[in-house]
Amino acid sequence: xxxxxxxxxxxxxxxxxxxxxxxxxxxxxxxxxxxxxxxxxxxxxxxxxxxxxxxxxxxxxxxxxxxxxxxxxxxxxxxxxxxxxxxxxxxxxxxxxxxxxxxxxxxxxxxxxxxxxxxxxxxxxxxxxxxxxx
Amino acid sequence: xxxxxxxxxxxxxxxxxxxxxxxxxxxxxxxxxxxxxxxxxxxxxxxxxxxxxxxxxxxxxxxxxxxxxxxxxxxxxxxxxxxxxxxxxxxxxxxxxxxxxxxxxxxxxxxxxxxxxxxxxxxxxxxxxxxxxxxxxxxxxxxxxxxxxxxxxxxxxxxxxxxxxxxxxxxxxxxxxxxxxxxxxxxxxxxxxxxxxxxxxxxxxxxxxxxxxxxxxxxxxxxxxxxxxxxxxxxxxxxxxxxxxxxxxxxxxxxxxxxxxxxxxxxxxxxxxxxxxxxxxxxxxxxxxxxxxxxxxxxxxxxxxxxxxxxxxxxxxxxxxxxxxxxxxxxxxxxxx
Numbered sequence: 001x002x003x004x005x006x007x008x009x010x011x012x013x014x015x016x017x018x019x020x021x022x023x024x025x026x027x028x029x030x031x032x033x034x035x036x037x038x039x040x041x042x043x044x045x046x047x048x049x050x051x052x053x054x055x056x057x058x059x060x061x062x063x064x065x066x067x068x069x070x071x072x073x074x075x076x077x078x079x080x081x082x083x084x085x086x087x088x089x090x091x092x093x094x095x096x097x098x099x100x101x102x103x104x105x106x107x108x109x110x111x112x113x114x115x116x117x118x119x120x121x122x123x124x125x126x127x128x129x130x131x132x133x134x
Numbered sequence: 135x136x137x138x139x140x141x142x143x144x145x146x147x148x149x150x151x152x153x154x155x156x157x158x159x160x161x162x163x164x165x166x167x168x169x170x171x172x173x174x175x176x177x178x179x180x181x182x183x184x185x186x187x188x189x190x191x192x193x194x195x196x197x198x199x200x201x202x203x204x205x206x207x208x209x210x211x212x213x214x215x216x217x218x219x220x221x222x223x224x225x226x227x228x229x230x231x232x233x234x235x236x237x238x239x240x241x242x243x244x245x246x247x248x249x250x251x252x253x254x255x256x257x258x259x260x261x262x263x264x265x266x267x268x269x270x271x272x273x274x275x276x277x278x279x280x281x282x283x284x285x286x287x288x289x290x291x292x293x294x295x296x297x298x299x300x301x302x303x304x305x306x307x308x309x310x311x312x313x314x315x316x317x318x319x320x321x322x323x324x325x326x327x328x329x330x331x332x333x334x335x336x337x338x339x340x341x342x343x344x345x346x347x348x349x350x351x352x353x354x355x356x357x358x359x360x361x362x363x364x365x366x367x368x369x370x371x372x373x374x375x376x377x378x379x380x381x382x383x384x385x386x387x388x389x390x391x392x393x394x395x396x397x398x399x400x401x402x403x404x405x406x407x408x409x410x411x412x413x414x415x416x417x418x419x420x421x422x423x424x425x426x427x428x429x430x431x432x433x434x435x436x437x438x439x440x441x442x443x444x445x446x447x448x449x450x451x452x453x454x455x456x457x458x459x460x461x462x463x464x465x466x467x468x469x470x471x
Contacts (some may be wrong), residue, residue, distance in 0.1 A: 003179040004242065004267070034267045039250035046256040049320035052250060053256075053263055055171040085167050 002133055005033040006056040007125065010047045012075065022133035024092060027118040028125065044075045044103045048082050056087060059130045062102065063093040068103060076107035088128035092116065151186035159190045162289055167262060173285055174264055178278035183425075188281065191288035198230070198287040200294045201396065202312030202395060204274060206336065207300025209320040210344040210380065212251035215295050216388040217378075218393075219255055222293045229255075229289030232282050234275050235463040236299045244268075249298055274298035274305025280417055281312065301334055310335040310416040313409070314396045316389075317373075318342040319352035319358075335361065338373045339396045342389065346377035371399060430465045441466060 011073045012020050028035045038047065047060055051059050059079070063071060068091060076089050092112035093102055100111040109128040112121055127131045158176075161169035177184045194272035201218065203211045212233065219229045239414035246269035263283060271277040275298055298308050308316055317338035325405075335341070343355045358375045374392050378385040381410050400406045434440035443461055448454040452460075462468035 004269075005174075006175075014288065025245055029238060029245045030241050032242040034244045034246060035239075036246045036249060038256075039253050040335050042253070044259075049256045050263075051170050053171050054246075054249075054265055055175045 002112055005058070005126065005133065006036065006049070007033050007058040007060055008036050008038065008051050008056040008122075009044050009060045009062065010050070010053055011062050012042050012044060012047060012071045013063060013065050013067045014041065015063065015067075016040055018062065020064070020093065021060075021062035024118070024121060027122055028060075031122045031126075044071065044078050044130065047075055048078045048084065051084055051087055057131060058088050058090060058123065058125055060092065062092045062096070063091065066119060067096065068093065069096055069099060072103050072108055075108040079130065080107075086130045088114060088130060090121075090125060090128060092121065100109050108110045142425045149182065152189060153425070155183065155186045155190065155328065159187060162285070163191075163194070165289070166433060170262065170285060170289055171264070174278070178266065178276075178287070180429075184281055194288040195284045196287065198291055198294045200283060200284075200287075200289040200296060200312045200314075202296045202298065202308035202315040203318060204298040204301045204305065204315065204337075205318035205342075206302065206309050206323060206346075207327070209296050209318045209323070211300075211318050212248045213380045214316065214342065214389075215248075215297050215376065216252045216317055217380055218295060218390060219252065221390040222385060223258065223260060223347040225253075227358065228260045228290060229262075230283075230286030230294045231255075231261065232286070233263065233265045233281055233296070233297040234268060234279060234299050235265065235278060237267040237269045239270070242269075262291065266300060272305070273307030274301045275307050280311065295372060306334060306337045310413045313400060313406070314339045314393050315387065316340045316342050316393075318344050319354060320345040321348045321354050327363060337369065339373045340389070340392050341373045343375060344381060346385065347379045347381065351377055364414045370405075428459050428465060430467065433465045434461050437464070 007028050009021050010022055021037070025035045025037050036050065036056065038050055041068040042127050053081060059075065061072065061075065070125045072091050079087055079089060081083065084124065088109040089107060091108045091112045095103070095111055097113060099118070158169045158173055162173050173187060174453060179186055203215055207209055215231060219231065221367055222229050231252065233246070235244055235246045235248060235456045237244045246265035247266055249263055250265055255263060266282060267277040268276045270357070275296065279296065282331065296308065296312060298305060317334055319342065337400050341358050343351050344350065355375050355377055362372055376389055376392055378389050400409065431440065436442060439461065447454060447457050459471060460466055
């Protein structure tokens with residue numbers, strides 16, 4: 001039996017705009033995934049703890065504040081420290097193209113800037129699941 | 135649930151299955167939250183693994199106090215859970231939370247949003263929050279809710295709060311899970327005929343009028359009291375009607391006190407034992423139904439009888455009862471003709 005993909009959609013840091021995160025969360029739901037939405041203003045520690053308690057396959061971060069170069073490496077590092085190295089971290093939001101490579105270098109499985117389609121986000125999310133689904 | 139091997143060996147927790155899970159279970163019992171989270175997933179995803187997990191933890195369960203929070207969508211169940219958590223944490227108790235939201239019947243996906251109201255507890259070591267999707271289970275909770283509660287109980291959470299899906303009028307399964315059931319309502323939903331209907335209001339140990347800072351909260355409270363007054367026989371426990379507002383800490387304290395009073399009442403005169411017996415009977419019969427159904431279908435699929443059974447029913451050669459009883463007999467269950 002195929003198990004459901006579980007995704008944590010999280011808004012780290014101080015930006016208060018979550019329309020994008022909600023649209024992506026809805027797309028995940030419509031793609032048959034179980035989506036846990038954390039709400040706004042999450043610290044990296046809160047995100048790691050929620051990812052652990054919810055036993056997710058994917059952490060999808062939505063960042064519009066410009067703080068991605070600080071927040072993403074921190075979340076990835078803390079996930080590894082917590083024994084969640086088998087959970088992929090994806091990033092979306094207002095991410096300048098020139099920052100994407102560095103974020104991937106820091107451990108993000110995929111980066112989605114403005115103009116990304118929901119189909120491409122869902123496909124990349126499926127492709128980033130590390131643990132067996134069957 | 136296809137392809138589940140409910141062979142006798144796996145259903146009785148084989149020695150190998152027990153050994154394989156000993157590490158994760160011991161880790162969870164030792165306080166490893168990642169191990170706990172993954173065990174909840176395991177019992178949720180793989181029913182064949184559940185017997186081995188339960189065999190190990192069952193002796194450690196039965197210690198937690200379980201409070202159910204149910205009511206229609208949007209009345210503030212998550213906020214009530216958050217407020218209760220604050221009170222129990224202040225009293226030094228560890229709190230496990232199981233929050234259930236619905237699975238889409240079309241895509242199988244789910245949006246689990248109860249954590250949004252409980253964010254402040256995420257990094258508190260004394261709180262563990264798990265969101266579960268119903269995955270097609272009716273009744274207001276998910277099929278794995280009972281096992282998730284048992285895991286939280288076994289690892290030492292003293293209070294377990296169970297938030298159901300937004301419940302209508304018949305999602306009453308929580309009454310067989312919790313010691314105390316809070317039915318949460320808010321002003322502006324339905325008239326006083328709604329209050330006389332059977333179902334969810336009847337299972338309340340406490341009736342909570344939430345958002346009581348809104349107009350009409352007093353009227354709703356009066357309607358609920360009227361409903362209780364009209365009971366032909368006074369019930370052994372008359373649910374108190376409590377006006378609660380999350381922005382008024384005093385009302386939350388009163389709510390916790392009312393929960394405590396109900397729990398004290400329940401512990402008197404063998405009532406708790408009676409409730410436990412009812413709950414155990416309900417869970418046992420549900421589990422037997424699930425196991426037997428899977429076993430009968432599996433046996434029929436192996437022997438080829440399943441396809442013939444479907445054909446017999448759809449062609450109207452035999453009705454559902456005849457075919458079901460036949461398959462039960464062939465699996466060695468049910469009475470002889």
